[in-house]
Structures are given as structure tokens and as C-alpha cells.
Amino acid sequence: MSPFISLLKVQFEQALRLSPPKRGRPGKGLTWRPVLLLFAVAVAALPLSIGIYAVFGQLYTVLQMTGQQAAILTIAVAGGQFIVLLFGLYYLLSTFYYAGDLQHLLPLPLRPRDIIGAKLVLVLAGEYLTVFPLVAPILVLYGVRGATGWLYWPLALAVYLVLPVLPLAVSAIIIFPLMRFTAGAKNREAFRVAGSLLAALVYLVVRFAVASPGGPVSGRQVQPWLRIGHALSGVSWAAFLPQQWAAAALALTSPGGALAHFLLFAALSALLLVIALLLAGKWFFRGIAGGHGAGRGRRGQGKTVSKAAFKSRSPLMALVLKETRVFFRTPMFLLNGLTSSFLLPLMFLIGFGGRGWRPIPLDSPQSSMVAVLIAAGVIVLTTGLSPVSATAVSREGKAFWISKHLPLSGREQMSAKLIHSLIFPLVAAIVITFFLLLVTKVPVWAAVPALFLGLAGSVPAAEAGLIIDLLHPNLEWSDPQRAIKGFNGIFALLTTIVMLGIAAAAAVALVISGAWPVVVPVIILLLFLLLGVVLYRVLGSLAAKRYPEV
Amino acid sequence: MIEFYKVTKSYDGGGVRAVDELTLTIEPGEIFGFLGPNGAGKTTTMKMLVGLLMQDDGAITVNGIDTLKEPLAAKKMIGYVPDQPEVYEKLTGLEYLNFIADVFGVPPDVRARTITRFLEQFELGAAAGDRIQSYSHGMRQKLLLTAALLHDPEVLVLDEPMVGLDPRASHLLKEIMREHCARGGTLFFSTHVLEVAEKLCDRIGIINHGKLIACGTMEELRGHGQSLESIFLELTEE
Numbered sequence: 001m002s003p004f005i006s007l008l009k010v011q012f013e014q015a016l017r018l019s020p021p022k023r024g025r026p027g028k029g030l031t032w033r034p035v036l037l038l039f040a041v042a043v044a045a046l047p048l049s050i051g052i053y054a055v056f057g058q059l060y061t062v063l064q065m066t067g068q069q070a071a072i073l074t075i076a077v078a079g080g081q082f083i084v085l086l087f088g089l090y091y092l093l094s095t096f097y098y099a100g101d102l103q104h105l106l107p108l109p110l111r112p113r114d115i116i117g118a119k120l121v122l123v124l125a126g127e128y129l130t131v132f133p134l135v136a137p138i139l140v141l142y143g144v145r146g147a148t149g150w151l152y153w154p155l156a157l158a159v160y161l162v163l164p165v166l167p168l169a170v171s172a173i174i175i176f177p178l179m180r181f182t183a184g185a186k187n188r189e190a191f192r193v194a195g196s197l198l199a200a201l202v203y204l205v206v207r208f209a210v211a212s213p214g215g216p217v218s219g220r221q222v223q224p225w226l227r228i229g230h231a232l233s234g235v236s237w238a239a240f241l242p243q244q245w246a247a248a249a250l251a252l253t254s255p256g257g258a259l260a261h262f263l264l265f266a267a268l269s270a271l272l273l274v275i276a277l278l279l280a281g282k283w284f285f286r287g288i289a290g291g292h293g294a295g296r297g298r299r300g301q302g303k304t305v306s307k308a309a310f311k312s313r314s315p316l317m318a319l320v321l322k323e324t325r326v327f328f329r330t331p332m333f334l335l336n337g338l339t340s341s342f343l344l345p346l347m348f349l350i351g352f353g354g355r356g357w358r359p360i361p362l363d364s365p366q367s368s369m370v371a372v373l374i375a376a377g378v379i380v381l382t383t384g385l386s387p388v389s390a391t392a393v394s395r396e397g398k399a400f401w402i403s404k405h406l407p408l409s410g411r412e413q414m415s416a417k418l419i420h421s422l423i424f425p426l427v428a429a430i431v432i433t434f435f436l437l438l439v440t441k442v443p444v445w446a447a448v449p450a451l452f453l454g455l456a457g458s459v460p461a462a463e464a465g466l467i468i469d470l471l472h473p474n475l476e477w478s479d480p481q482r483a484i485k486g487f488n489g490i491f492a493l494l495t496t497i498v499m500l501g502i503a504a505a506a507a508v509a510l511v512i513s514g515a516w517p518v519v520v521p522v523i524i525l526l527l528f529l530l531l532g533v534v535l536y537r538v539l540g541s542l543a544a545k546r547y548p549e550v
Numbered sequence: 551m552i553e554f555y556k557v558t559k560s561y562d563g564g565g566v567r568a569v570d571e572l573t574l575t576i577e578p579g580e581i582f583g584f585l586g587p588n589g590a591g592k593t594t595t596m597k598m599l600v601g602l603l604m605q606d607d608g609a610i611t612v613n614g615i616d617t618l619k620e621p622l623a624a625k626k627m628i629g630y631v632p633d634q635p636e637v638y639e640k641l642t643g644l645e646y647l648n649f650i651a652d653v654f655g656v657p658p659d660v661r662a663r664t665i666t667r668f669l670e671q672f673e674l675g676a677a678a679g680d681r682i683q684s685y686s687h688g689m690r691q692k693l694l695l696t697a698a699l700l701h702d703p704e705v706l707v708l709d710e711p712m713v714g715l716d717p718r719a720s721h722l723l724k725e726i727m728r729e730h731c732a733r734g735g736t737l738f739f740s741t742h743v744l745e746v747a748e749k750l751c752d753r754i755g756i757i758n759h760g761k762l763i764a765c766g767t768m769e770e771l772r773g774h775g776q777s778l779e780s781i782f783l784e785l786t787e788e
Binding site for chain 2: 315319405
């Protein structure tokens with residue numbers, strides 16, 4: 001077996017955890033794992049894919065009236081590429097620079113291109129899995145309802161395969177120089193987090209601000225979701241955007257035109273990939289040369305420790321402080337936390353409104369109630385999207401023995417993790433509320449209840465995440481991204497969506513029964529509080545049982 | 551005092567008996583060395599004692615407190631250093647020690663005194679403000695030893711504590727171990743360095759395939775004038 005193939009095999013085994021350490025029985029118990037994993041992926045992704053299929057089915061119908069149904073293809077490609085770019089930044093950082101296996105690989109007689117190639121294939125495979133449940137339903141939908149010939153299906157598969165290459169190459173073109181030129185910096189981790197976030201933000205701004213040439217579409221003239229479609233597809237109709245070529249390859253009726261557009265799309269992707277590989281070859285090893293350690297102060301300077309350094313805290317506060325320090329100082333944790341709590345809501349808000357935000361007229365108690373409920377729902381959803389709670393135990397990794405050894409109950413330790421998990425939703429909720437106040441001119445009297453309702457709903461959402469992680473923690477990781485990107489986060493998100501669905505159903509039932517508009521948010525608040533108390537008790541009991549077992 | 555009574559622990563659904571009906575008592579003021587080949591059950595025994603693993607059967611008590619029935623009370627009396635120095639890498643050494651002091655309820659003046667003393671003795675003072683991720687294996691080991699001693703525990707459990715330590719630190723650790731027992735503390739430690747066990751321990755236990763196959767003072771084990779190495783090799787021969 002060639003070194004590259006052998007390395008690739010090991011990388012995949014590590015990523016999928018196909019080789020659990022089974023004392024005394026090497027090799028046994030391995031076969032069921034990939035099957036279970038695939039099943040878990042399918043179960044987790046299916047509701048999302050069905051939902052996308054249904055929503056885009058309706059969008060297709062509306063766009064068909066104006067002959068613009070091919071816009072859903074552009075949305076699929078553009079959306080998929082945006083996700084790949086965003087997560088690609090983190091996957092690349094994590095796989096290339098923060099993986100624990102580098103210290104084992106570097107001393108081996110492997111060619112740089114073997115290491116780079118194997119890691120890139122691993123990242124690419126991860127991206128295929130990430131975008132599949134989002135992009136595949138739309139490609140299938142268009143194939144079923146609008147495909148003009150047999151060529152559509154092989155081209156759709158080819159577009160899906162090429163789709164992540166371009167944004168991944170762009171991510172690599174950002175990451176490799178960033179890591180190279182911050183390698184010697186004293187606070188390189190802070191630089192790297194800031195640089196990665198800045199890159200994602202710049203891309204976000206370019207996507208939605210610069211590339212959108214058309215003016216806003218009046219909200220009163222068209223259906224809201226047609227506006228979303230237009231806002232997103234408008235981006236793609238700007239000249240020189242590869243997703244337009246990909247969409248044209250699938251939508252054009254002439255095989256020659258379709259193939260030509262696909263070749264353009266594939267050629268640009270290949271060109272950028274070659275540039276990325278060249279940069280990787282040149283800068284990857286120099287980037288690691290700085291190590292991924294924190295900038296170390298000069299030792300032996302006889303620094304005197306002040307009395308303040310020995311300040312005493314309660315065990316609960318000590319645990320919260322420890323959680324927060326570790327989270328904020330681990331670049332991959334922080335990047336994922338910031339992305340889910342700030343970038344994704346921001347993307348959602350910008351994407352939803354495009355450049356067509358108008359002050360929302362809250363001229364009736366009913367419309368005010370709906371605005372409060374929707375804003376609160378977005379805050380709760382942000383908590384569900386955040387990996388902070390659903391990875392709280394997993395993030396401890398091999399240092400989990402410390403938590404087990406501490407003379408503190410599992411309940412107390414989980415309480416600290418709950419408090420820490422609510423820090424991000426709290427800040428995100430304030431940002432979202434501020435955004436609503438500033439941009440949509442929602443009055444304060446409507447925004448503040450939304451903030452409180454959203455935070456009340458965030459408590460059970462975070463508790464559900466903690467329960468899921470406590471039941472199935474992943475402590476055997478050497479790459480922090482693996483700790484934070486497990487299936488627990490997906491299950492926690494699904495749980496939050498179910499919880500929001502129940503809350504929405506309750507709200508609708510109350511409205512239908514003629515409840516006074518002010519009463520509806522109050523009852524939803526009580527529902528969230530009740531759920532929070534119940535789940536807190538479950539969490540406490542479970543922690544007492546699980547901590548000694550894990 | 552540490553007491554194991556018919557303690558059994560199996561892995562892999564009972565397929566592998568890591569510890570098999572272990573019965574052992576370690577008295578206060580005693581340094582007890584735990585020897586055995588790799589995979590013999592030393593680390594599993596220690597992990598059960600400190601609450602990282604639960605035994606399948608039998609009972610473990612620390613100063614009369616059952617580790618399963620009152621785990622928190624038992625943990626408060628134990629200082630533990632694992633075989634692998636895995637710590638929160640993103641904290642500084644000082645932050646980690648303060649964290650441990652907070653959860654073990656060590657008063658500020660006592661912790662300031664103890665931390666300063668051990669950091670100085672282990673020559674870690676200059677690195678105390680650095681993140682642990684920049685520490686060498688030996689420095690992490692020293693940090694964990696300091697953390698284990700911080701709350702002045704009655705029972706010290708050290709799993710191969712000499713690994714990674716430089717000769718000076720190793721010498722210092724032996725002094726600390728003797729002092730701890732001279733004050734009436736109990737010390738249970740594992741090692742592969744037979745010379746250390748021979749010189750330091752009041753009693754030695756040898757475990758193999760989960761069973762305690764020999765236990766006693768050096769004189770008792772020696773019997774026929776053999777060295778500890780010969781005894782070890784003879785007893786653990788497959």
C-alpha cells in the first residue's frame with residue numbers, strides 16, 4: 001500500500017473512530033460502528049432534507065410563474081458553497097493545524113504532499129457529508145420537476161462533486177498564509193481566531209452586500225419567501241459568479257451549453273485548487289513550525305505572583321471560570337461558538353431581509369405578539385445551533401478524569417456547564433434584540449419581552465444539549481474540531497426544533513381559541529420555565545448516575 | 551488507611567478480569583509500592599480507589615469511608631496523580647492550581663503558602679503564568695503533584711509518579727513521600743522502577759493478571775536473599 005493511501009486510511013479511521021480501544025479483543029466490535037454512524041446521520045439529516053424539499057417545492061412553484069424556477073439551483077449551489085467556505089475555514093484549521101496527529105506524522109518519512117493530500121481529502125469528504133442534506137434535496141427537486149433531459153442527472157452529480165472544491169480552495173488560500181504569517185506572533189491564537197472570523201465576515205458582506213446589484217424588492221408586492229429567493233438568487237445573477245455557471249449547466253436545454261458551463265465551473269474550481277495546493281506546499285510546514293501552543297512568555301524572569309492570584313472562589317464559580325477560560329482559549333471551540341451564535345443568526349437576518357429591511361409596522365396587538373414570538377424563537381434557535389451545551393462534556397476530552405476526581409457532585413458540575421452554556425445565548429440574544437431595534441425599528445416594549453422569552457426558552461434548549469452529551473460523550477479526541485462537531489450537536493438542534501414546534505403549536509392553539517394577545521407569550525414563557533425546571537431535575541439525576549460511569 | 555475487600559473489575563463485558571478479588575489493607579503512615587507488569591491491573595486498582603472507575607464487586611474504603619457510598623467525602627481525603635498527565639492545557643499552571651484549591655476548599659492564605667512553596671521546590675515558579683500546553687511532560691507531572699498535595703490529603707495515590715521527572719524533582723518527590731507518611735498519611739503508589747520501590751516502600755504488593763500474587767515488607771518478600779528484581783521476574787513469569 002502506498003504511503004498516501006495508508007495515511008488516508010488511518011485519517012478516515014481516526015475521523016470515524018473505527019478503531020475503539022477494546023481491551024483484550026483487538027479488532028472486535030468494529031463492524032457495527034460505521035453502519036450505526038450512517039444510520040445516525042440519515043436519521044439526523046432526513047427531517048432537514050424533507051423540510052428543504054417541501055419549502056423549495058413551494059418556492060419552485062412561485063418562481064415558475066415568472067419563469068425563474070432555475071433560481072433554486074443557484075440558491076442550492078450558492079448556499080452549499082457558502083456553508084463549505086465557512087466550515088471549510090474551520091475544518092482546514094482544525095485538520096491541518098490543531099490535529100493531535102501532526103506530532104506523530106511529522107517525524108515519519110512522508111512527503112509533504114502525502115500529508116497535505118490525505119488531510120485535504122479528509123476535509124473534502126467531510127464537506128460532502130455536510131452539504132449533502134442541504135443541496136441534494138434541491139437538486140433532486142429540480143430534476144423531478146424541471147429537468148429537460150437525461151444529461152441533468154449526471155451533471156447534477158458532477159456539480160455536487162465539484163461544488164465544495166472551489167470554496168474549500170478559497171478557504172485554503174485564506175488559511176495557509178494566515179497561519180504562516182502568524183506563526184511567529186506572540187498572540188498567534190488570538191490573531192488566528194480574529195483572522196478566520198474576519199475572513200468569514202468579509203465573505204458574508206461580499207456575498208450579500210457587494211454582489212447584490214439589484215435594489216430591494218418591495219415586501220408588500222411579493223410573497224416573503226419569494227423575497228428570500230430573490231435576495232439570494234439576485235447575488236448569483238451578478239456577472240462572474242461560478243454558481244451561475246453551475247446553475248446554467250443544470251438548467252440549460254442544449255447539451256453543448258450545459259457542458260460548456262459545467263466545464264467553466266469545474267475549470268475555475270480546479271485552478272483555485274491548484275493555487276491552494278501550491279500555497280499549502282509552500283507554507284503549511286512553516287505555519288506549523290510556530291506550533292499551536294500559546295505564545296510563551298520568557299521564563300526564568302522570576303515573576304512574582306501577586307496575592308490577587310490566590311483569590312478564592314466558590315466551587316461553582318471556579319468551575320464556570322474554568323469552562324469559560326478553556327472555551328475562549330481554544331480557537332476551534334471559540335470559532336464554532338462565535339459562528340453559531342453570531343455569524344449564522346447574522347447571515348439569517350441579512351439573508352432574510354437582503355437589503356430590503358423596512359421598519360416592521362406593529363400596529364396591532366396581534367402583530368406585536370407574532371413579532372415577539374418570532375424574535376424569541378430565533379434566540380432559542382440560536383441556542384440550539386450553538387455547540388456549547390451539546391459538547392460540554394465531550395470538550396473535556398482526556399482531561400475528564402479531573403472532573404471525575406473532584407469532590408463535587410455531578411449535579412453541581414453540570415450546573416456550572418449550564419451557566420457557561422447560557423453565556424453565548426445571552427450575548428447572542430442581546431445582539432439579535434439590538435439588531436431588531438436598530439434595523440427593523442421594533443419598539444422597545446416589544447423587543448424586551450422577546451429577549452426574556454428567548455432566554456427562558458434557551459434554558460431548556462441548553463439543558464437538552466447537556467443531557468444529550470452526558471448520555472453519549474466523545475472524550476477520545478485529539479483534534480478539538482472532532483469534540484465540537486459530533487452528532488450530539490445535530491441531535492440537540494433537532495430537540496430544540498421539536499421544542500419550538502411544540503411552543504408554536506401551543507401559540508397557534510391559543511390564538512385559535514381566542515386568547516388575548518398578551519396572554520400568549522406569557523403562557524409560552526410559563527411553558528419554557530416549566531420545561532426548564534423539569535429538564536434541570538432530569539439533568540441533575542442523570543449527572544449523578546453518569547459521572548461515575550463515563 | 552486504605553482497604554480493598556474482594557474488589558473485582560472486568561472489562562469488555564466480563565471478558566477480561568483486570569482486577570480479581572483484590573483484598574489489601576494499607577495502614578496510615580505506610581508507603582505501599584504497587585508493582586506489576588504492564589496491564590497487570592495497577593492503574594485500574596488506583597482508578598477505582600480515586601473514583602475514576604467503579605468496581606463490579608467488593609468494597610473500597612478510605613479511612614473507613616466507602617468510596618461508592620460516599621464518593622465526595624472519600625475524594626476530599628485523596629490526592630491523586632494519574633499515569634498520564636492530561637490537564638486543561640489552555641489554563642496557566644497557576645490558574646489550574648487555583649481551580650483545584652477552589653474546588654477542594656483550600657483557604658487563600660493556605661493555598662498561597664502551599665502553592666508558592668511547591669512551585670519553588672519543583673522549580674516551576676517562572677512557568678506558573680504560562681499555559682500548560684507549553685509545559686514538558688515533567689513539568690506537567692510536577693504541576694499535578696503540586697495539585698495533589700494542595701489540600702494536604704490524608705491519602706496520596708500516585709500512579710507512576712517518577713516518570714518524566716528530572717533527578718532533582720525525583721529526589722524531592724521521595725522526600726515529600728517520606729514526610730507525608732511521617733505525618734501519619736497513607737501513600738499508595740505504583741512504579742516500574744524496582745530500585746525506588748526497594749528503597750522507599752514499607753511494604754510492596756505485586757499484582758499480575760489482576761491478582762495480588764505477593765505482598766509484604768522487603769524482608770518478607772526477599773525470603774531466600776533474592777533481589778526484588780529476581781522476585782519480580784520469577785513471580786510474573788508467564
